Amino acid sequence: MAEGEILDMAATSLGVPAAPRHVALIMDGNGRWAAARGLPRFEGHRRGVEALRRAVRAAIDLEISYLTVYSFSAENWSRPREEVQSLLGLLHRFIRNDLAELHANNVRVRVIGARDDLAPEIADLLKEAEQVTEANTGLTLVVAFNYGARQEIAAAARALAQMVAEGRLSPQEIDADAISAQLDTADIPDPDVIIRTSGEQRLSNFLLWQAAYAEFVFLPILWPDFDRAAMVAALEEYAHRERRFGRVEAPRSAKTAS
Structure with missing residues (x-):
C-alpha cells in the first residue's frame, strides 16, 4: 500500500485531514551525528543538507503545500566562526546546486528572518532564490534563515507601535490578526505539524506565534538520518491526532452513529 493511501486511511477513520497543508522541520542533531562517528561537525552539516534534499522531495511527492525548514537561527551566529562559515558555505552550495532542480519541480522558495x-x-x-522561483505554484519551501521568533514578534510590535504613533492605527485595533499581518509569515498558513529530530522536545525560538495550534512530533533520530520513511512516520502520527483548536468535540462513537 502506498504511503499516501496509508495517511488517507488513518485520517479518514479519525475524521481529520489526510495530510497537513504545512509541515515545519527543526533539523537538529548534525553535530551529534558526526561526533558519534568520530567525524568533524562539518561532515554532520553536509550530511544534513542531503537529508534536507530528501525531505523536500518527500514533501513534493506527498503533495504538501508548505514546508518550512529552520536552516539558521538568529542565535547560530554565536557558534565558532569556523562552523558559521561552514554553514554559510553549505547554504551557498545548496542554493547554487539545487535551485535549478527546485525550479524544475515547480517549488517556490520563500525566506523568512532578518536580512538587514x-x-x-x-x-x-x-533574494535570487526567491526571484527565480516566485512564479512557481507547487510546494512552497520556506527557509528560516537568521530567524528568531522572539525577534520576529518584537519587530511586529515595533511596526504596530509606529503605525499608532503616526495615527494610522488605534491601540484598540491591535488584535491577533493585526499582529499576524506584521510577521514574516503574513501570507503563509500556520504550520499544522512541527517535526523535530534528535529527541529534543522544544521549539528553540522557532515559529512561536505560528505554532499556537500546531501538532508536535519529536523523533529520536538525528537529522542526517532523516528520510522519506521518517517523514511518512511523522505524518502518520499526525494523522492520528484530533485537532480541536480549543473546541470540545462529540465522542467518536456519537460521530460514527450520526
Whole structure:
C-alpha cells in the first residue's frame, strides 16, 4: 500500500485531514551525528543538507503545500566562526546546486528572518532564490534563515507601535490578526505539524506565534538520518491526532452513529 493511501486511511477513520497543508522541520542533531562517528561537525552539516534534499522531495511527492525548514537561527551566529562559515558555505552550495532542480519541480522558495545585517553576498543569494522561483505554484519551501521568533514578534510590535504613533492605527485595533499581518509569515498558513529530530522536545525560538495550534512530533533520530520513511512516520502520527483548536468535540462513537 502506498504511503499516501496509508495517511488517507488513518485520517479518514479519525475524521481529520489526510495530510497537513504545512509541515515545519527543526533539523537538529548534525553535530551529534558526526561526533558519534568520530567525524568533524562539518561532515554532520553536509550530511544534513542531503537529508534536507530528501525531505523536500518527500514533501513534493506527498503533495504538501508548505514546508518550512529552520536552516539558521538568529542565535547560530554565536557558534565558532569556523562552523558559521561552514554553514554559510553549505547554504551557498545548496542554493547554487539545487535551485535549478527546485525550479524544475515547480517549488517556490520563500525566506523568512532578518536580512538587514546580512553580508551582501548572502542577502543577494537568498533574494535570487526567491526571484527565480516566485512564479512557481507547487510546494512552497520556506527557509528560516537568521530567524528568531522572539525577534520576529518584537519587530511586529515595533511596526504596530509606529503605525499608532503616526495615527494610522488605534491601540484598540491591535488584535491577533493585526499582529499576524506584521510577521514574516503574513501570507503563509500556520504550520499544522512541527517535526523535530534528535529527541529534543522544544521549539528553540522557532515559529512561536505560528505554532499556537500546531501538532508536535519529536523523533529520536538525528537529522542526517532523516528520510522519506521518517517523514511518512511523522505524518502518520499526525494523522492520528484530533485537532480541536480549543473546541470540545462529540465522542467518536456519537460521530460514527450520526
